[in-house]
Amino acid sequence: MSRFGRAFLQYRNTFMTMAFLAALLAIPQALLAWGREGHEIIVILAEHYMRPATAARMRELLAPESPEEASVWADEYRHDHRETGPWHYIDIPLADSTIDLARECPNGDCVIAKTEQFLKVLKEPNANKDTKAQALRFVIHFVGDLHQPLHVADNGDEGGNTRHVVFDGHPENLHWEWDTGLLQHISRNPAALAAELENRITPRDQAEWQNGSIEDWVMEGHRLAQAVAYGDLSNESPAPITRAYEQQAGPVIELQLHKAGVRLAYLLDANLMLGSAGQNPESKAQTAATRGNPDARVWVNTNSGAYHCPGTRWFGKTHEGQYMTQKEAQNKGYHPSANKPCM
Ligand code: ADE
Ligand code: ZN
Ligand code: ZN
Numbered sequence: 001m002s003r004f005g006r007a008f009l010q011y012r013n014t015f016m017t018m019a020f021l022a023a024l025l026a027i028p029q030a031l032l033a034w035g036r037e038g039h040e041i042i043v044i045l046a047e048h049y050m051r052p053a054t055a056a057r058m059r060e061l062l063a064p065e066s067p068e069e070a071s072v073w074a075d076e077y078r079h080d081h082r083e084t085g086p087w088h089y090i091d092i093p094l095a096d097s098t099i100d101l102a103r104e105c106p107n108g109d110c111v112i113a114k115t116e117q118f119l120k121v122l123k124e125p126n127a128n129k130d131t132k133a134q135a136l137r138f139v140i141h142f143v144g145d146l147h148q149p150l151h152v153a154d155n156g157d158e159g160g161n162t163r164h165v166v167f168d169g170h171p172e173n174l175h176w177e178w179d180t181g182l183l184q185h186i187s188r189n190p191a192a193l194a195a196e197l198e199n200r201i202t203p204r205d206q207a208e209w210q211n212g213s214i215e216d217w218v219m220e221g222h223r224l225a226q227a228v229a230y231g232d233l234s235n236e237s238p239a240p241i242t243r244a245y246e247q248q249a250g251p252v253i254e255l256q257l258h259k260a261g262v263r264l265a266y267l268l269d270a271n272l273m274l275g276s277a278g279q280n281p282e283s284k285a286q287t288a289a290t291r292g293n294p295d296a297r298v299w300v301n302t303n304s305g306a307y308h309c310p311g312t313r314w315f316g317k318t319h320e321g322q323y324m325t326q327k328e329a330q331n332k333g334y335h336p337s338a339n340k341p342c343m
Pocket of ligand 3: 033
């Protein structure tokens with residue numbers, strides 16, 4: 001081959017490598033969920049809030065992958081399994097105040113239905129380990145996604161994906177800012193931000209956040225999309241992300257990440273251990289002796305897996321629930337709200 005030919009090929013290879021790298025960089029981050037950092041914060045928080053036996057079971061199922069790695073697996077899976085894209089969000093029109101599942105969750109392809117579906121798999125005593133591990137990765141990821149306000153609201157712009165904004169002189173889209181950009185301005189260290197958030201929580205917040213159903217949590221995020229994500233945004237295009245906007249959005253993002261962590265912990269406490277009762281010696285040991293008064297009549301929030309004592313705020317009051325004795329509740333794998341047994 002002529003020298004010119006070789007030089008040309010070399011040039012072409014370099015060019016193709018560059019083009020390939022450029023294409024990789026151009027994979028629209030905006031189409032991911034909370035960015036990697038958001039999902040990592042949520043699972044770090046969740047692991048701290050869940051019972052030790054649940055955390056051990058979670059790690060055993062995910063091994064050798066860490067919970068942080070596992071938390072973003074669903075976004076990687078989405079690249080090669082395009083049909084799973086809609087599992088990460090639900091496009092509830094911005095002006096609505098209720099969910100129309102028939103319209104917004106056709107064939108169960110939305111984040112609400114998929115979270116519920118995979119939670120059921122965790123409870124299933126006969127599901128094999130790989131099936132459970134995959135369901136667990138989806139649950140960890142989707143409980144995060146459904147707390148991102150723009151994953152549960154749509155203003156005719158694919159949850160902000162097609163809404164142009166400018167932040168610090170950089171053109172971006174609104175969705176990406178909520179997944180990633182605004183959070184990167186708060187912190188670039190997931191473990192440090194998780195620790196800071198944990199210091200702020202009161203046991204009362206923790207007990208309150210576990211109440212309600214997945215749909216209630218989704219509508220809470222939807223109202224934040226109305227009030228803040230879109231509500232505080234200027235009508236210009238591109239819309240500037242101002243310092244004032246950032247000051248409204250920042251605390252909302254922190255709060256949603258924190259709630260997601262607390263709720264993920266409660267859901268896994270309730271569902272993951274139920275599915276392994278009798279298989280896991282640790283869970284047996286835990287139910288061997290009742291903590292608190294075994295005969296106390298408690299109210300179990302069957303959605304979160306936490307139970308409430310007589311005279312406390314949520315006794316008999318949560319969306320879904322039932323009464324039983326404390327002994328029964330503990331034998332079924334439920335746990336006392338804020339970790340305080342009834343005396
Ligand atoms: N694609 C369409 N709507 C979306 C949303 N709300 N969030 C993420 N991706 C979407
Ligand atoms: Zn997203
Ligand atoms: Zn996602």
